[in-house]
Amino acid sequence: MPEEGQTETEFWDARYAAADRIWSGRVNAPLVEHAAALPPGSALDLGAGEGGDALWLAARGWRVTAVDISRVALERAADVATARGLADRIDWQRHDLGASFPQGGFDLVSAQFLHSYGPLPREAVLRRAAEAVLPGGTLLVVGHAEVPGGPKEHDHRVHLPGAAEVRESLALGADWEIEVCADVDREGTRPDGTPLTFRDAVLRARRAS
Template sequence: MSASDRESYDEMYRSAPAVWSGRPNRQLVVEGSDLQPGTALDAGCGEGADALWLAERGWRVTAVDFSPVALERGAAQANVRGLADRIGWRHVDLDEWVPPAGSFDLVTAHYLHARGADRTALFRRLAAAVAPGGTLLVVGHLITAATGSGHQHQAEAHHQHDPDLFYTAEDVAAVLEPGEWADVVTENRDRDPGAVERTGNPVPDTVLVARRSGAR
């Protein structure tokens, strides 16, 4: 992520006391509610709603983002809610950062902006961070030629939709090593109606859920 992109997002976060709703992403709730708590990596955590939701359910979370403004906001909420000891907040650039391999029972990433030239390597690093028996959850906006020009959501008010920033669940599945993963699911799902109403963006989610082979 370029310095100008980072500054643009910091400016966005400074523009309001809270940019996002404070609620966890719908697909995390759908997929994570029945998982046994363990260690989790929230990649691109923003203001931390997903990390906070996981911590409240017993997870120990590493929450990473390139915006220090967003991280400070998430850490403040963790303190208010008595969760500071369950979440580690890290300022990293996911285009460069290498998470520790095999270290997390859940790796979750929602709506990452990853350029095509770097995206394969980024998703491979995230996949490699999943422990045996752990889960990889990657969710994106299903931006296509038919939908890409018509919708922007709140965080993209400063950014025109660049097709090179978006991906499908199948793109993510393609980087997974054959034989290392079980129960790989790729599908499109309707977006949370509350998020549609709040942002005016009805674009569906493209969702990958995969479990690494082996036992936890």
């Protein structure tokens, strides 16, 4: 968690700078499950981290705006994009989403595990994310519905809403079709490779054309 007097940006920059990599580099499995069949267009990746999701989308033909609070993470991800020949398909933008949000509309807005140790106004950010979806586009919000591994493994107090709570907080209008709203178990592994069951809160909604 951020130390006293440390900003959220400073915390995340320090965390990324302390290791060569803190995530796997792979795309999040729920994004593959829910976006693989979508026709490529423009995508917004909120909380892009080291770029696993943005790189996957770009490789499939999407034009991606990838957003994160950490410049260290974005620079690391941009280096990978350049090495893979995808640099021209991804616009890396640094935003503290509680204070600023990328401009424009998108065919896909994806927020994968957009949680924070600090005071992230997640509900307000996700409502802004919904506003950024173009007619005919998709909003995909996936988060932890429970603390992975149980609360004893984590000493933080981040509220983890279920899918129904996320849906209620978004208050999507009549021009939206809720395609998926469910808490789903997913098998994964801890960093040391031992098995771990995750419970994901998944909301996928399509805006009318």
